[in-house]
Amino acid sequence: MISVLLVDDQDLVRLGLRTLLSSEDGFTVAGEAADGLAAVQQAVALRPDVVLMDVRMPGIDGLEATRRIASLTGTRVIMLTTFERDEYVFEALRIGASGFLLKDTPPVTLLEAIRTVADGGALLSPSVTRTLIREFVTNGPRRLVPHPRLDQLTEREREVVALAAEGLTNQEIAGRLVVSPATARTHVSRAMIKLGARDRAQLVVFAFQSGLAT
Template identity: 90%
Template sequence: MISVLVVDDQDLVRLGLRTLLTSEDGFTVAGEAADGLTAVRLAATLKPDVILMDIRMPGIDGLEATRRIVEFSDTRVIVLTTFERDEYVFEALHIGASGFLLKDTPPVTLLDAIRTVADGGALLSPSVTRTLIREFVTKGPRRVVPHPRLGQLTEREREVVALAAEGLTNQEIAARLVVSPATARTHVSRAMVKLGARDRAQLVVFAYQSGLAT
């Protein structure tokens, strides 16, 4: 059973999400919050598997709430956004959110995303990660800020991270480098550990910020 904390300042949105989750086998609503501070408190006490996190809320917003939650919890956070109006997604992934979804995401897709994240997977496929992050990165000048642990990566790991940022899967990385998929997966995993990336989406963010991807 996957426990989900629903965080949104709109009563109607919370009602809709709660109705969807409680109508499906394998899900339970751990609780609800209408603001960021309550979300942080409930995350600490309820310890849900996944949090559906709105961005714009009273008190502290969803980004700050996410930042605080990932500092003390392994709970996975999915940021919900309207995309065209909320240009905070890049920052959300950087601070530790496991990914994001549009608020008009089809119910089946939302449920599948929650399952994926609860199982420890990356919410966004490599190609979607690349497309969405590029959308934000290309909106203005970007200052390269190398990750403080970038020097721990081997040359091959740097190469693998750059390929992951291009949107390549482990199988495609393996084909590009002429290695086995297991070897490519190992390089990706080691790079994630060294850089402290919670998932592949955050690894891609680090690649862009560090100048490994352009």
């Protein structure tokens, strides 16, 4: 059973999410919060598997709430927004969010996203996430800050990290490099361990910051 904390300042949005999750097997709503501060308090007290976090809220926003939750708990956060181009996308992933979805995402996609994140994955394959990251990195000012342990990666691991930053799955990386999916998965895992990435989303952030992805 995947427990989910719903965070949004609009009652109607929380009601819709609660109704959706309550109607599906395998999900339970751990609690709700209408602002960022309450979200942090609830996340610490309830320790849900996943938080669905609105970006823009009164008080502390979703970005700051996500930073605090990531530093205090092992809970994973999916950011929700109504904006297709949100300047907070890259920063949200950098500070600990495991994914980013638009609020008009189809219910079946949202449910699969929650399952993916709860299982330790990251929302990097959906085209909207790739587009948001690419647009932000391409159009916004970016100063390269190479990871201090970047030199520990082998050339193949650097190549794999760059492909992961394109949003490719392990299967797709394997096809691109003409290796087995297991080999691709091993390279990704080793790169994450060497760089201390909490999940695939943060690995992608490191790739952009270090110049492995452009």
